[in-house]
Structures are given as C-alpha cells and as structure tokens.
Amino acid sequence: MNRKAVISPPVITPSEVPAGAFMLSGGLAARGIEAPIHDLSLGFFRWLFLEHAPEAGYTNCLPSIEYLISPETEFYNPHKHRSVCGVLQSVLKSYSRKFPGWHLSLMDSIPPGVAHSPSTLIALARGGSTPFSGYLNRWIERTRGTFDHALISLAYLSQLPAAVETAWLLEQAGIRVTVGGSLVSALRDTGRGVELLNGCFREIAFDDGRSLTGVDEPFLSKVEWPVFAEKWNYFSSRPVIPFPLTTGCTWNRCLFCPDRNKPFMNVPVDNLKKVLAGAPDNPVVHLIDSAVPVNTIHELLPLFKEKTSGFYGFARPQGDWLRGNLLHDMAESGCLMLQTGAESGSSGILQRYMKGFSPDTAQRVIASVSQAGIRNYVYLLFGLPGETEDDRMQTLELVRKLKGKIDYMNLSIFNLPEKCELTDRAEEFGIEPGEYDSDAPVLRFYRPFHSLDGSEPRTESRDFLKQVFRPDPAVGPILKATPRWFRAGHMALMEKQGLYR
Ligand code: SF4
Structure with missing residues (x-):
C-alpha cells in the first residue's frame, strides 16, 4: 500500500x-x-x-x-x-x-x-x-x-x-x-x-x-481542489484560498532579494478556475505571489467577480497599477486589500537597491488604491546599508503625505541574507559581512554585517523608529489600527469606514 x-x-x-x-x-x-x-x-x-x-x-x-x-x-x-x-x-x-x-x-x-x-x-x-x-x-x-x-x-x-x-x-x-x-x-x-x-x-x-x-x-502546471482529512473549520469569517499566479518574481532585480534564483513561471489561470470549482462558498483568494502580475490580474477580474467574495495580495507600487481604471475595476471585482512594498521614501535608497519604482510613484499608487476603496497595507524597510537619517525622514515624509490613506503598516529592519547579490557585492555597498559569535551548528538565513564607514544603520533605524517614527501623529494611528494577530487574512476582512466589500 x-x-x-x-x-x-x-x-x-x-x-x-x-x-x-x-x-x-x-x-x-x-x-x-x-x-x-x-x-x-x-x-x-x-x-x-x-x-x-x-x-x-x-x-x-x-x-x-x-x-x-x-x-x-x-x-x-x-x-x-x-x-x-x-x-x-x-x-x-x-x-x-x-x-x-x-x-x-x-x-x-x-x-x-x-x-x-x-x-x-x-x-x-x-x-x-x-x-x-x-x-x-x-x-x-x-x-x-x-x-x-x-x-x-x-x-x-x-x-x-x-x-x-x-x-x-x-x-x-x-x-x-x-x-x-x-x-x-x-x-x-x-x-x-x-x-x-x-x-x-x-x-x-x-x-x-x-x-x-x-x-x-x-x-504547478496542474492543480485542482485537494482532499481534506478534516472538515473545513479555519478561524476566518470567509474561506481564504491561497493561490499563486506566478512562481519566482516578475521583477526579480532587487539586490537584497534572496529569492532571485527561483525559476519564474506563470501558473495557468485555468488552475485557479479548477481550484475555485471545489472551494467552499464565498471564497476569498489570497494571491501569494511575490509580486502580483498586473496583466494577469486584469484578465482574471471577471472570474473574481463571478466566483469569489474577494481577493488580496502583494503589489510592487509600480506605475502599471495606475493604468486606466484598473484599480477601480479591481475594487468592483472584489479586491479587498493590496499589500504594497513601498519600502522607503528615499529615491536614492530605492535606486541603489534596484527597486524599480520611485517614492512618487509609490505615493500615487497608494493614494489611488485608497481612492478606489481598496485597503492599503504598506510595508516599509529601514536599516539598509548606506541609509542616512535624511533617508529615514523622507520615509516618514512619505507616510505624512499619505495621511488617511494607509490602513495598516508593517515595519521591518533589514537583515542581510546569507546569499544574495548584495552579500556578493558587499564591499561595493560599503559593508563587510561577518559571522555570529557562536559557531553552534544551527540553521541560518542571515548574517551580521558592519559598515565600512562606521555607521550602524540597523541600530540607528531602531532608535529612529522608537523615538521619531512610531510616535509621529501620522504613524501612530496606523500602527494602532494594525492587528497584531491573524495579520493579512483578517486585515482584508476588517471593517473600514466607506468600504462595503
Ligand atoms: S520584488 Fe520582492 S521578490 Fe521581487 S525581486 Fe524584489 S524583493 Fe525579490
């Protein structure tokens, strides 16, 4: 057997x-x-x-x-x-x-x-x-x-x-x-x-x-609704179905990304239709792509509208989202939330690490998402090598300009991946990767590093977040509204004034 x-x-x-x-x-x-x-x-x-x-x-x-x-x-x-x-x-x-x-x-x-x-x-x-x-x-x-x-x-x-x-x-x-x-x-x-x-x-x-x-x-060239050993009884008000439209990343250029060698593939959209055919009533689709592909989403809107009670996923805040009425059409078809990797308000930082969008574009995308009635969950990253106090203040300024338009926020401090292009080109970016004090046989994804100019962007960022960023009147209410538990899935299903889907 x-x-x-x-x-x-x-x-x-x-x-x-x-x-x-x-x-x-x-x-x-x-x-x-x-x-x-x-x-x-x-x-x-x-x-x-x-x-x-x-x-x-x-x-x-x-x-x-x-x-x-x-x-x-x-x-x-x-x-x-x-x-x-x-x-x-x-x-x-x-x-x-x-x-x-x-x-x-x-x-x-x-x-x-x-x-x-x-x-x-x-x-x-x-x-x-x-x-x-x-x-x-x-x-x-x-x-x-x-x-x-x-x-x-x-x-x-x-x-x-x-x-x-x-x-x-x-x-x-x-x-x-x-x-x-x-x-x-x-x-x-x-x-x-x-x-x-x-x-x-x-x-x-x-x-x-x-x-x-x-x-x-x-x-993933063939997927359909699987068998479950137990009854569907997740802690969620609607059944949330995870599904990738792609593997790898459509952008694939950020220098600190550890996943750039993952093979890219468009997952056949027919698979999503087959999966939804077996799903419980009123499913919400959680798009688990590293970056949701704009063109495929556009193609799928009729399916989302007809067969689901909503969808959400990660988006790079690139200008393509501003095309025509795309965001309004997405809202109409049930888009509940976009998780936007804005990362920094400093164009120098975004360019240096090959993010492929500017803070102005990120600002326009986030504002338009909000205007379309879609929840915004914005990701910010602090402590990249070379980041200065001025860069961090520009990130705060970005949030201030978006006052009332960001629903939830995720703040993280940069960790240097064991393997990525930035680690390979460390000296060019003014850092030297180090080793942890202990050489215990343990699993590791990250390495410590120090900056050649003596700056300590991670420590400086931690202080900045504590003393300046978190207490700012534009930031505090967003952090207060961001649930601590059952994050993305329940955020998409959280009531929000003026939103009805
Ligand atoms: S958008 Fe995300 S997954 Fe894609 S390359 Fe950049 S960090 Fe990696």
Missing part, C-alpha cells in the same frame, strides 16, 4: 489552509493521486482552545473562536477582534508556562535552548514532553492506518520544532516520512545548515513536488 497524506505541522496562523500543503495536495490530486491534507496547526489550536483549555480551567475561548468564524457583521470590528485575540493569546501563554523555556503564540513556536538548532529539536522530540506531544500522540492514534507515506510540508521555521517531533512519532509508528516545502529549499538555496536537517529527517525532497508523480513537468 502507498496511501499518501500531506501534513502541515504547527505553528502556522490557523486562518487559512497552509499554501504549500494546499498546492502539494492539489497538484497530486490533479494527477490522480489522493493525498488528504492534515493541517496539524489548525488541529493543534482547535484541540488546545476547545478541548484542553476547558479541561484545564483556562479562560473560556469558545466565544472568541465563534467570533473569528462568525462575526455578527460582515466584517471584523477592530476593537472586538483585538480583544478576542487577546483571550486566545492569554490562553496560549498560560499553556506555554507548563513547558519551561517554550514560547508559543498564534504564529510562532520558540523552543528552549539554542535557536534553530536541529540537535536540540531532536532531543526535545524524543523527550516526548513538548507543548505538541499530547496533541500529536492523539492525532496519530486517531489517523493510524489511514496512510503509509506522510509528506510533511514545511514553509516556516515556526513549524520546525513540531515537524521534527511529528516525523519522529510517525516513524515510530512505522510510517514512511518525506519532508519538503519552501523552507527546506530556501535553506539549501539561500541559507546555511541544510545538511543539519539530515539528522532530523530521513528523506528530504527539494524539488517542487514532481518527484512524487514520476512526471518531469512543473508541478
């Missing part, structure tokens, strides 16, 4: 089906191979909040879960959303306390000991008393005998502790385990320490899924 199952270990925010597991199972389904999705992150949180919490006498989570699945109104109310998430987080905190050194949240799991150390994770998994052990043992007991080959899909480091334990328990139960997904390929291609995973997993697959089919064609 060779019955397969696709497993997505905790922790991933349980608001939508994990994209990697969904595409793997959907691609196998399109080739006649049934491999039901077991979303153990959703399973773990449901078990914790709805079974374990009442038994252990924690705060009653039921009303919070009910609200997230079925708010009284069409969209989430920001205040209510914040308070129900607070209840869930407090239960997670109380539960974590039973496991010394562990920290769990709705989107992360941090084990005790050295960070990202596979040997520590193996020891914890074999010890059998992690926050996941109780749930995983029950799940294996329940599903034992329904599959012989587990395909563990890994997308985030937050899944790794539970993935190591899941693989160990499945192998103890005599089940073959293969591990793959974007995390393992990213570690091999752009990180460090992938060989350490050999101690955690016997079989690792680095390809896009095609080795499971025996046919050498791009895996």
Whole structure:
C-alpha cells in the first residue's frame, strides 16, 4: 500500500489552509493521486482552545473562536477582534508556562535552548514532553492506518520544532516520512545548515513536488481542489484560498532579494478556475505571489467577480497599477486589500537597491488604491546599508503625505541574507559581512554585517523608529489600527469606514 497524506505541522496562523500543503495536495490530486491534507496547526489550536483549555480551567475561548468564524457583521470590528485575540493569546501563554523555556503564540513556536538548532529539536522530540506531544500522540492514534507515506510540508521555521517531533512519532509508528516545502529549499538555496536537517529527517525532497508523480513537468502546471482529512473549520469569517499566479518574481532585480534564483513561471489561470470549482462558498483568494502580475490580474477580474467574495495580495507600487481604471475595476471585482512594498521614501535608497519604482510613484499608487476603496497595507524597510537619517525622514515624509490613506503598516529592519547579490557585492555597498559569535551548528538565513564607514544603520533605524517614527501623529494611528494577530487574512476582512466589500 502507498496511501499518501500531506501534513502541515504547527505553528502556522490557523486562518487559512497552509499554501504549500494546499498546492502539494492539489497538484497530486490533479494527477490522480489522493493525498488528504492534515493541517496539524489548525488541529493543534482547535484541540488546545476547545478541548484542553476547558479541561484545564483556562479562560473560556469558545466565544472568541465563534467570533473569528462568525462575526455578527460582515466584517471584523477592530476593537472586538483585538480583544478576542487577546483571550486566545492569554490562553496560549498560560499553556506555554507548563513547558519551561517554550514560547508559543498564534504564529510562532520558540523552543528552549539554542535557536534553530536541529540537535536540540531532536532531543526535545524524543523527550516526548513538548507543548505538541499530547496533541500529536492523539492525532496519530486517531489517523493510524489511514496512510503509509506522510509528506510533511514545511514553509516556516515556526513549524520546525513540531515537524521534527511529528516525523519522529510517525516513524515510530512505522510510517514512511518525506519532508519538503519552501523552507527546506530556501535553506539549501539561500541559507546555511541544510545538511543539519539530515539528522532530523530521513528523506528530504527539494524539488517542487514532481518527484512524487514520476512526471518531469512543473508541478504547478496542474492543480485542482485537494482532499481534506478534516472538515473545513479555519478561524476566518470567509474561506481564504491561497493561490499563486506566478512562481519566482516578475521583477526579480532587487539586490537584497534572496529569492532571485527561483525559476519564474506563470501558473495557468485555468488552475485557479479548477481550484475555485471545489472551494467552499464565498471564497476569498489570497494571491501569494511575490509580486502580483498586473496583466494577469486584469484578465482574471471577471472570474473574481463571478466566483469569489474577494481577493488580496502583494503589489510592487509600480506605475502599471495606475493604468486606466484598473484599480477601480479591481475594487468592483472584489479586491479587498493590496499589500504594497513601498519600502522607503528615499529615491536614492530605492535606486541603489534596484527597486524599480520611485517614492512618487509609490505615493500615487497608494493614494489611488485608497481612492478606489481598496485597503492599503504598506510595508516599509529601514536599516539598509548606506541609509542616512535624511533617508529615514523622507520615509516618514512619505507616510505624512499619505495621511488617511494607509490602513495598516508593517515595519521591518533589514537583515542581510546569507546569499544574495548584495552579500556578493558587499564591499561595493560599503559593508563587510561577518559571522555570529557562536559557531553552534544551527540553521541560518542571515548574517551580521558592519559598515565600512562606521555607521550602524540597523541600530540607528531602531532608535529612529522608537523615538521619531512610531510616535509621529501620522504613524501612530496606523500602527494602532494594525492587528497584531491573524495579520493579512483578517486585515482584508476588517471593517473600514466607506468600504462595503
Ligand atoms: S520584488 Fe520582492 S521578490 Fe521581487 S525581486 Fe524584489 S524583493 Fe525579490
């Protein structure tokens, strides 16, 4: 027998089906191979909040879960959303306390000991008393005998502790385990320490899924609605379906991008039609592209309007979005939110790192998105090598000019990828990549660096954010409105004055 199952270990925010597991199972389904999705992150949180919490006498989570699945109104109310998430987080905190050194949240799991150390994770998994052990043992007991080959899909480091334990328990139960997904390929291609995973997993697959089919064609060339092992019961008011229109990136030139070697491909749009044909009612499509392609979106608007109750995704703020009535047509067809990578208000910084748009264009795109009635979630990046106080002030100025037009904001501080063009050309950009103090055998995606001119853009940015940027009257209200938990998916479904879709 060779019955397969696709497993997505905790922790991933349980608001939508994990994209990697969904595409793997959907691609196998399109080739006649049934491999039901077991979303153990959703399973773990449901078990914790709805079974374990009442038994252990924690705060009653039921009303919070009910609200997230079925708010009284069409969209989430920001205040209510914040308070129900607070209840869930407090239960997670109380539960974590039973496991010394562990920290769990709705989107992360941090084990005790050295960070990202596979040997520590193996020891914890074999010890059998992690926050996941109780749930995983029950799940294996329940599903034992329904599959012989587990395909563990890994997308985030937050899944790794539970993935190591899941693989160990499945192998103890005599089940073959293969591990793959974007995390393992990213570690091999752009990180460090992938060989350490050999101690955690016997079989690792680095390809896009095609080795499971025996046919050498791009895996996403065929996808349809997959089979689920459990009922669809995500913590979301509408079913959110992840789907990429492309793999790789349409732009592919930013110098600090670790993903530039990913092969580019347009995913056939027919696949989206097939996926939507099997989806639950009123789906919202989460476009998971690195940068949503403008032309394809235009072509898909009739499909979105007819078959979905909305869509959202990442956009480079390039001038193409301003063509004709595109943004208004998108709003009419259900576009709920664009996540815009504006990154900096300094044209010098954007040019230096080959972002391919100017701050003026980004400003016009964001303003037009808002005017069209689409929510704006703006991403800003601070601390790039060579960034000065003047550059940072220009970013603040950009936000000030957009007052009232930005709904949510994501602020990050630059990390130097282990591998990218900037790391290769470090000296040209005035930096020298370094090494971490510890040479412990751990997984790494980033390296420390120092600037040759003595400046410290990361530290300076941190101070700037704390002392100048966050307290600014143009910024504070946006940060206050940005939900801390269930980010993108629920932001697209959050009520906003004047918006009705
Ligand atoms: S737009 Fe994003 S994914 Fe594309 S090259 Fe730039 S950083 Fe990379």
